Structure formats: structure tokens, C-alpha cells
Amino acid sequence: MKTIEIIRFELLYRSKKPVNYIYFIILFVIALLFSKLGVKGITDVSVQVKENAPLIIHQLTALLNLPLLLLTSAIMGVAVIRDYDCHIEQLMFTNPITKKQYLTGRFIGSFITMLLLSLAIPLGAIAGELLSSKPAAEFLPFSAGNYFVSYLIIVLPNTFFLSALYFAGGAISKKAVVIYTQGIVLLIFVSIMDEGVIETAKNLEVATLFDFYTLQLFNLQTKYWSAGEINSQLVPITGALVINRLIYIGLGTLALVLTFWRFKTTTQAHSAKKANR
Amino acid sequence: MKLKIQNLSKTYPNGTKALNGVNLNISTGMFGLLGPNGAGKSSLMRTMVTLQEADNGTAVLGDIDMLNDKDELRKHIGYLPQEFGLYPKVNAEMLLNHFAALKGIHDKQERRRTVDELLEKVNLSEHRRKNLGGYSGGMKQRFGIAQALIGNPRLVIVDEPTAGLDPQERNRFHNILSQLGRETIVILSTHIVEDVKELCTQMAILNKGRILIQGNPKDLVKNMQGQVWEKVVSPDELEAIRQSHQVISDRFYDGQTLVRIAAASDPGNGFEPGQAGLEDVYFSHVNH
Numbered sequence: 001m002k003t004i005e006i007i008r009f010e011l012l013y014r015s016k017k018p019v020n021y022i023y024f025i026i027l028f029v030i031a032l033l034f035s036k037l038g039v040k041g042i043t044d045v046s047v048q049v050k051e052n053a054p055l056i057i058h059q060l061t062a063l064l065n066l067p068l069l070l071l072t073s074a075i076m077g078v079a080v081i082r083d084y085d086c087h088i089e090q091l092m093f094t095n096p097i098t099k100k101q102y103l104t105g106r107f108i109g110s111f112i113t114m115l116l117l118s119l120a121i122p123l124g125a126i127a128g129e130l131l132s133s134k135p136a137a138e139f140l141p142f143s144a145g146n147y148f149v150s151y152l153i154i155v156l157p158n159t160f161f162l163s164a165l166y167f168a169g170g171a172i173s174k175k176a177v178v179i180y181t182q183g184i185v186l187l188i189f190v191s192i193m194d195e196g197v198i199e200t201a202k203n204l205e206v207a208t209l210f211d212f213y214t215l216q217l218f219n220l221q222t223k224y225w226s227a228g229e230i231n232s233q234l235v236p237i238t239g240a241l242v243i244n245r246l247i248y249i250g251l252g253t254l255a256l257v258l259t260f261w262r263f264k265t266t267t268q269a270h271s272a273k274k275a276n277r
Numbered sequence: 278m279k280l281k282i283q284n285l286s287k288t289y290p291n292g293t294k295a296l297n298g299v300n301l302n303i304s305t306g307m308f309g310l311l312g313p314n315g316a317g318k319s320s321l322m323r324t325m326v327t328l329q330e331a332d333n334g335t336a337v338l339g340d341i342d343m344l345n346d347k348d349e350l351r352k353h354i355g356y357l358p359q360e361f362g363l364y365p366k367v368n369a370e371m372l373l374n375h376f377a378a379l380k381g382i383h384d385k386q387e388r389r390r391t392v393d394e395l396l397e398k399v400n401l402s403e404h405r406r407k408n409l410g411g412y413s414g415g416m417k418q419r420f421g422i423a424q425a426l427i428g429n430p431r432l433v434i435v436d437e438p439t440a441g442l443d444p445q446e447r448n449r450f451h452n453i454l455s456q457l458g459r460e461t462i463v464i465l466s467t468h469i470v471e472d473v474k475e476l477c478t479q480m481a482i483l484n485k486g487r488i489l490i491q492g493n494p495k496d497l498v499k500n501m502q503g504q505v506w507e508k509v510v511s512p513d514e515l516e517a518i519r520q521s522h523q524v525i526s527d528r529f530y531d532g533q534t535l536v537r538i539a540a541a542s543d544p545g546n547g548f549e550p551g552q553a554g555l556e557d558v559y560f561s562h563v564n565h
């Protein structure tokens with residue numbers, strides 16, 4: 001009951017912030033533009049591959065996940081830090097709520113906000129396809145499902161993973177700098193992993209299990225596909241993919257468990273005598 | 278309802294001993310906690326409302342172990358911190374409604390009624406839809422008072438509640454507290470002696486983390502009657518008197534100084550008997 005109230009208030013709070021709508025619009029426009037221009041050109045597939053082949057949509061989605069992930073630190077980091085920044089924590093933690101209710105409510109409320117924002121990716125990409133000025137012959141029949149499959153494979157787990165990490169960083173440290181540093185380090189880390197480490201790894205099969213964007217993993221699996229196969233096949237859901245995604249969901253869950261364990265509602269009196277209205 | 282604190286101590290990580298073996302017995306009614314800046318008032322209050330751990334000691338409210346049974350205690354307390362902030366982009370009604378839900382008022386109608394009543398009580402009804410970021414210091418303080426009263430807590434702890442309130446609002450707030458004090462324990466910290474005199478049936482003086490004296494303000498004043506002496510002196514004389522007598526207070530007045538001292542019997546030397554007041558009780562303990 002109280003957890004639901006905390007979620008409700010979190011969503012209400014987020015909905016009052018104009019910046020969140022701006023984030024959505026920006027993401028939507030980026031997705032639309034990339035999709036309208038088409039990413040087929042930047043991948044080395046044969047000309048017979050259609051602009052909206054499932055695998056191409058998957059690559060587009062991976063690319064679009066990046067700006068969303070930059071946003072994650074801004075959204076998730078403040079979920080707990082906000083109370084300390086606003087200096088309202090003493091009022092909050094003298095309420096009869098448990099640490100569990102508080103953290104669960106704040107995480108879920110903020111994560112729902114992230115999910116709503118993330119919908120700008122498939123929706124923008126779909127709009128881009130529909131508004132494309134390329135000849136219809138370049139396209140397979142429109143299928144919204146393909147966009148959402150890639151969304152579920154890439155965007156959802158990745159957003160959860162980073163959301164959990166930023167949430168943990170904010171809740172445990174209670175300092176904004178920690179999140180920003182953590183944000184940059186993490187993104188650089190997963191991106192380097194994807195580009196450098198995995199490409200040069202000796203054992204690609206194993207390395208791609210850790211592939212954050214799942215692009216290398218799919219490259220490996222579809223390396224020998226013909227243009228016809230790329231056009232006709234859905235992105236393959238393999239055991240390796242499932243393990244890959246479970247690894248990231250698991251790491252995110254671990255970060256949340258750590259947060260529940262380490263977070264403290266007791267605070268020292270603020271030495272700064274300036275109450276922040 | 279009884280609140281009993283025994284041997285409570287707290288040393289901050291930087292070595293400041295904020296509470297040093299505090300003992301208090303508090304029953305239903307208004308309790309004034311008086312002490313100078315840095316006495317430890319806020320530290321004591323924060324410990325009582327689960328925000329801070331004590332190093333030593335016990336605190337019991339009725340049958341609740343205040344230091345260990347935090348979840349249970351939080352159901353029964355209202356707290357107004359000395360300093361706090363609010364979400365700037367949210368209005369009073371929304372935030373108060375949220376707090377009411379967190380306090381456990383699950384019924385929507387009841388919650389609305391509570392919020393309406395409290396906003397009315399602290400005179401914020403007309404500003405209920407205004408974002409809290411636009412509140413003045415006094416309005417913010419009144420919001421803080423309102424949230425401390427949600428759900429009829431058994432123990433209300435207010436830390437320098439009238440700081441920043443204009444005289445009218447201060448009066449209004451004192452009335453709210455007095456009414457509350459009929460059924461609940463209300464602990465009020467302040468360094469304004471006047472407030473304690475007007476409002477409280479029980480009080481204690483805290484200084485440097487220790488309770489110097491506890492009792493009924495009227496009795497404490499009565500005990501001091503006949504022991505206060507005053508005299509108008511020059512600055513030079515004042516220094517000499519400081520050496521030889523226990524000075525309670527000195528007040529600069531028209532180039533001269535009115536000095537008040539505590540003495541069991543007539544100190545002679547031109548001192549006149551003075552009317553004892555709560556201020557004398559306070560200063561004689563704190564300046565001792």
C-alpha cells in the first residue's frame with residue numbers, strides 16, 4: 001500500500017517536470033531521423049537487404065539505445081538523492097515507512113519513468129520508417145512487432161541494468177558527483193567492451209555473452225546469412241542471447257540487492273545551515 | 278503516556294560530545310527544552326525521532342523502545358526539524374496528501390479531510406495549490422507544522438518551531454500546541470525563555486549535552502524567589518562584581534548596566550531584591 005503510494009507520488013513528481021517531456025521529444029526525434037535516413041548504409045550488408053529487415057531494425061535500436069542510456073543517469077540518480085538535495089529527508093524518514101518500501105517505490109516509480117521515455121525509441125523509429133522518402137521497393141511490409149522485439153531484447157534489459165546501477169550509486173553515496181562519474185565510466189566501459197574487447201577476443205562465443213548491445217552476438221550468429229535470409233528471418237532468440245540478457249539483468253538485480261542492504265535512513269545533522277527551499 | 282530517557286549519550290564522529298548522559302522523564306503535556314546554541318537540543322530530538330543513533334542509553338515511549346523499535350515508533354510521532362526543505366515543484370496539498378498516505382491514512386476521503394483540516398489549522402488553505410518553492414520561510418515552517426500533526430501522533434517533537442514566524446502566526450501556533458498538549462506529549466525546543474514560560478508545564482535546561490535542571494517552570498521560579506538581587510552599576514564595577522558574585526545577567530541600559538546576581542542572602546553593597554523570573558532560572562544555570 002505504501003509502496004504503491006510512493007510509486008504514485010514518484011510518477012506524479014516526474015510528470016510535473018517539463019524536462020522529462022523534452023527528453024521524450026528529443027529521443028523521439030533522434031529515433032525518427034536515424035530511422036528515416038536508414039542505418040543500412042553504415043552496416044556492411046548487401047544492397048538486397050531491405051531497409052526494415054529485422055536485423056537492420058535491431059542494429060538501429062542498438063544505436064538508439066545510446067542516447068537513452070545517457071539519460072538514465074539523469075533520471076535514476078536523483079531518485080533518492082533528490083530528498084537530500086531538497087533537504088526533505090528528515091520529514092521523509094520519520095514517516096512510518098520501511099527502507100524496503102521507500103527504495104522499492106522510488107526505484108519502480110523512476111524505472112517506469114525510464115520505460116515511458118524509452119518508448120520514444122521504437123515509436124520514433126516506426127515513425128521514421130513510415131515517413132521514409134526511400135522507394136517502397138527497399139522495404140519489407142511494415143511490421144511494428146520487429147521494432148518491439150528489438151526493444152525488448154536491447155532497450156529493456158540494458159535500461160534496467162544501468163537504472164539499477166545509477167539508483168544504487170545515488171542511494172548508497174547520496175552524492176550527485178558519484179552518479180555522473182559512474183555514468184561516464186559505465187558507458188565508456190560497456191561501449192569499449194562492445195567495440196574493442198569483444199571484436200578482438202579469442203573466444204568470440206564466450207565474449208559475446210557479455211556483449212552489452214547484443215550487436216556482436218548477432219553478427220556472430222548471422223555472419224553467413226544471405227540477403228534473402230536477412231530479409232526473411234526474425235532476429236534469432238538463442239540460448240546465448242538469453243544468457244547474455246540474464247547476465248545484465250542479474251547484475252542489475254545484484255546492484256539493487258546491494259542498495260537494500262547498504263542504504264541507511266539515519267543521517268547526521270546537516271552542517272550547512274542553509275535550508276534549501 | 279510517559280516518555281523516559283536514561284543515560285543517553287552521543288558523540289559525533291568529529292569528537293563533539295553532543296549528549297552526555299541525558300536523563301528525562303516526560304508526561305503528557307507541553308515540555309520545553311531550553312538551552313543555548315549548541316547545547317544538544319537538536320541532537321536529542323533527532324535521536325528521539327529515529328534519525329540518529331545514540332551511542333548509549335535508553336529511551337522508552339509508553340511501551341515502545343524508541344531506539345530499537347524504529348518502525349513502531351514512527352507510527353506514533355510527529356516531527357518538525359529545525360531546518361528542512363520541501364520539493365519546490367510540488368504544491369502543499371499534494372505533498373501533505375503524500376505524507377498522510379505514508380503515515381498510514383489509506384482511505385482517500387479521510388486523507389482529504391485530514392489534509393483540509395491541517396491546512397486550515399496552519400492557515401495555508403488559500404495557498405494549498407501554490408508550489409512549495411514559492412513559499413516564504415514562515416509559510417514553509419507552517420507546512421512543516423502541518424505535516425508533524427498528521428494522524429494524531431502520541432508524541433510531537435518540534436525543534437525551534439516558531440523561528441521565522443510573525444507574531445500572529447506564532448500565537449496561532451502556540452494555541453495549536455497548547456491544545457495538542459492536553460492529550461499528547463509535545464516537546465518543544467527553544468532558546469526563547471518566554472515561550473516556555475507561556476506554554477509549558479514541564480521543562481528542562483540542557484547545556485553542553487547535560488540536563489542541568491528539570492521541573493515545572495512555576496516551581497523552578499518559586500524556588501528562586503528571594504535569591505535574585507539587582508543593582509545599576511558602571512562597567513568597571515560590573516567586572517568587580519563578576520569576580521565576587523554569581524552574576525545571572527547584565528543588561529546594558531542608557532550607558533549603565535543593570536546587573537542581576539543570585540545569592541541566598543542579602544549581598545548588601547547596594548543590591549536590591551529582584552523579582553525572580555524564568556530567565557533568572559535559565560541564566561543562573563547556563564552561566565554557572
Ligand SMILES: Nc1ncnc2c1ncn2[C@@H]1O[C@H](COP(=O)(O)OP(=O)(O)OP(=O)(O)O)[C@@H](O)[C@H]1O
Nearest residue numbers: 268269289291293295313314315316317318319320
Ligand atoms: N553532524 C554533526 N557532526 C558533528 N557535530 C555536530 C553535528 N551536529 C551537531 N553537532 C555539534 O553538536 C553540538 C550540539 O548540536 P545541536 O545541533 O544538537 O545543538 P542545538 O542545541 O540544537 O543548537 P541550536 O540552538 O543552535 O540549534 C554542537 O556543538 C554542534 O556543533
Ligand SMILES: [Mg+2]
Nearest residue numbers: 318319320359
Ligand atoms: Mg538545534
